[in-house]
């Protein structure tokens with residue numbers, strides 16, 4: 143097998159550069175993705191992110207990047223990668239680099255629960271299956287292949303394009319924090335792990351979202367302690383009842399309606415393609431006035447829209463008592479909040495404490511590795527470049543700025559003042575979207591358009 147590999151490598155090297163068309167970039171992207179899935183880049187023992195990063199480095203160097211321009215740094219059980227596509231420094235509006243953010247790690251996948259082994263790439267019925275197939279190895283692979291193709295074609299950007307691949311986006315985001323510390327003097331950041339296209343179930347493209355904002359993520363622990371005692375002699379207060387009362391107050395509360403430049407544009411675009419006239423009207427009214435209680439109420443009744451209307455907090459876990467025949471000595475619950483950009487996390491914590499208004503209930507912030515970030519400004523020139531690249535494939539699809547519920551690597555860069563936009567070119571039906579879940583997959587047919595998209599966008603933005 144080893145000999146075969148060497149022979150193949152020799153045969154490829156013999157093909158003159160100009161004969162390697164972009165179909166070889168597609169083939170390379172598929173190969174990168176299949177090889178990528180096989181690295182078990184899951185946090186914890188046996189994490190192969192460092193090996194995956196070195197594999198990517200080898201491909202970039204073989205594809206024309208200088209060895210000294212690609213750096214892999216180990217951090218804890220994971221690693222991050224920095225690769226610089228050097229520019230001439232002659233870009234027309236300054237020479238600050240364009241940063242590209244993606245992540246190499248994946249969410250844990252238990253082989254016993256999957257139909258196929260999650261770390262063995264399998265192509266079946268036009269789909270490639272495997273953990274990370276979409277999130278985020280699809281974009282990492284297609285982006286790397288498109289950069290190698292641009293090198294082959296001799297493209298020289300006017301400014302540096304710097305690839306920043308983190309290694310713990312799904313968990314602690316320590317590598318992202320390190321990257322944002324080192325790289326924050328930039329024109330803008332494109333996050334290939336955000337945004338993207340939606341298709342309806344018939345495979346018709348519906349919209350393309352450019353993620354320009356995301357909500358902050360925060361967990362708060364509510365806890366009540368009590369001396370406890372024998373359950374045959376109930377007495378007040380009872381930690382479980384105290385906790386339950388606190389949770390009911392949170393359930394009953396609604397945070398104020400909020401909009402920003404990004405969500406306003408998003409509401410109007412969504413209204414334009416919402417067939418239900420009453421709902422579309424509510425979107426327009428809410429965009430104009432988030433205090434419109436009727437419009438807000440209608441949108442908040444829909445799980446698809448509630449997150450866009452403001453901060454939300456909801457109970458997600460609870461744990462109480464230590465024996466069926468004892469009074470509880472301790473009751474705790476987790477309240478998960480998705481905080482509207484611009485609202486400080488401590489403000490939400492103070493609000494929860496004020497709502498509960500019971501000194502027996504402690505409200506503590508749980509360390510989650512999330513940082514607050516403001517919305518990025520809507521940049522018409524950038525939106526134009528993205529729209530052009532999307533429309534080359536799907537001419538009529540609306541390109542819409544969107545806010546996500548968090549949390550992507552972008553928040554770290556936005557937190558450092560770098561305008562960041564999620565622009566993954568992947569178009570998916572919602573029935574095909576299994577990121578973080580079982581049997582994650584992508585349509586293989588999405589690979590070629592993604593390579594073309596990334597080439598177009600980078601050529602346009604970095605020229």
Ligand SMILES: [Zn+2]
Nearest residue numbers: 245277278335
């Ligand atoms: Zn991701």
